Amino acid sequence: MSKISQRVSTISPSMTLAMSAKAAELKAAGENVISFGVGEPDFITPAHIIQAAKDALDAGHTKYVAAAGLPALKKAVCKKFKQDNGLDYEPSQIIISNGAKHSIFNAVFATVDPGDEVIIPAPYWLTYPEVVKCCGGVPVYVYTTRQSGFKMTAAQLEEAVTPKTKMLIFNSPNNPTGAVYSEEEIRAIAAVCEKHDILVLADEIYEKLIYGGQKHFSIGTVSPKMKELTITVNGVSKSYAMTGWRLGYLAAAPEIAKAIASFQSHATSNVNTMTQYAAVAALEGPTGPMEEMVKAFAARRDRMMEMLDNMKPLGLDYVKPEGAFYVMLVCDKLYGKSFEGKVISGSMDMCEMLLAHAKVALTPGVCFGADDCVRLSYALSMEEMEEGLRRIEAFVKALK
Ligand SMILES: Cc1ncc(COP(=O)(O)O)c(C=O)c1O
Structure with missing residues (x-):
């Protein structure tokens, strides 16, 4: 008899973490590796937020609080949803968890039964299918195209719906593509969900990271029915x-x-108490430091696109990202080419060879259900980013 439950044995380890570990190993061995794999801002938490955590400790806030969240934080979250998203919630409808990843797990675990289908537009954040499988659900992928800007259309969604469909996982701004859905596109998708009574897990974690003219729109605001069907996740x-x-x-x-x-009251109890005080300061404090961060990301995105445009004649392409801090680089025209006799047959080879020969770490698109691409994050300094892109260009030019 297997010691591992059937539920957990279906789960794959995070490939993004595996690639990061390889890059870290090379760095530790003294190699000058530039990492485009990062999934987090390269900025330090603003000082007033850090101070709020210190103040909470000094004030003796070191004990358990309500398992679903500190009342002051739930109130701050309600205010945020109302002001930023036009969503009206009572504090009892808010659950504070250990990261949006935990919120997503909780949401799926609480609603998806074994055999239920969960629709996931691809390319997708690699955690979604694993969480669904862990809960006994069946991931159903809807493959988007470069032509649609990696966005799922309402017609594609309609086609994927079956009597077993329980939920749609909807992520805008999107990791890994940087796609941001417009209000019109979201309303069309919501109409399909309303028609078939499909729950929507709306992952809005990159909400504040939008560049250019696009505006974030929360699917839960479409109608009272949509609000009932939507679980909005943020962090x-x-x-x-x-x-x-x-x-x-x-x-x-x-x-x-x-x-x-x-x-949650049985699984983890409350998120650590001083972090919750820090989060109140984040949500209610000055926005200046974060606006600076968004400006820096916008400048890097523009520079990255400029450099990638210059690489298009080499067979590379991308879809302009509107949000988050990722670009999907379409590189399948290079498959079949070789470096020092080794043929590139997919995104994993591409990333392994770039790491070995150009000392740049990228994330293979196969992790996100898109083997024709590799993902680049621009959560690294402008100088590193430029140097890394020059290395990629030199590698591609050397392919036979
Ligand atoms: C789309 C998406 N959702 C959720 C998360 C999880 O964020 P958290 O750090 O809050 O768990 C990530 C982190 O990479 C993400 O990319």
């Missing part, structure tokens, strides 16, 4: 450079929030 990791603090949150219909609160 402080990306917007406030707080990845290591581990704090995410969700808002859901009362029945779902109550179920998640019960489950």
Whole structure:
């Protein structure tokens, strides 16, 4: 008899973490590796947020608090949803968890039964399918195209719906593509969900990281019915450079929030208390430092696109990213070419060879359901980014 449960044995380890580990190994061995694999802002948490955590400790806030979250933080989250997203929630509908990843797990675990289908537009953040599988659900992928800007259309969604469809996982701004859906596109998708009573897990973690003219639109605001169907997930990791603090949150219909609160009360209890005080300061404090961060990302995105445009004659392409801090570089025209006799047959080879020969770490698109691409993050300094892109260009030019 296997010691591992069937549920957990279906899960694959995170390939992005595996690539990062390889890059870190090379760096530790003294190699000058530039990493485009990073999934977190390269900024330090703003000082006023750090101070709030210190103040909480000094004030003796070192004990358990309510399992679903500190009342002051839930209130701050309600205010944020109202002001930024036009979503009206009661504090009892908010659950504070250990990162948005944990919120996503809770949301799926509380709603998806074995055999239920969960629709995931591809390319997708690699955690979604694993969470669904872990809960006994069946991931159903809807493959988007470069032509549609890596966005799923309402017609594609309609086609993927079956009597077993329970949920759609919807992520805008998107990791890994940087796609941001417009209000019109979201309304069309919502109409399909309303028609078939499909829950929507709206992962809005990159909400604040949008460049250019696009505006974030929350699918839960489409109608009262959509609000009932939507579980909106967000957190402080990306917007406030707080990845290591581990704090995410969700808002859901009362029945779902109550179920998640019960489950969390047994699984983890509350998120560590001083982090919750820090999150109140993040949500209610000055926005200046974060606006600076967004400006820096916007400048890097523009520079990256400029340099990638110059590489198009080499067979590389990309879809203009509107948000988050990632670009999917389409590189399948290079498959079949070789470097020192080794043929590139897919995105994993491409990344392994770039790491070995150009000392740049990228994430293979196969991790996200898109083997024709590799993902580049621009959460690294402008200088490193430029040097890394020059190395990629030199590698591609040397291919036979
Ligand atoms: C799309 C997406 N959702 C959620 C998360 C998780 O964020 P957190 O650090 O809050 O768990 C990430 C982190 O990479 C992400 O890319």
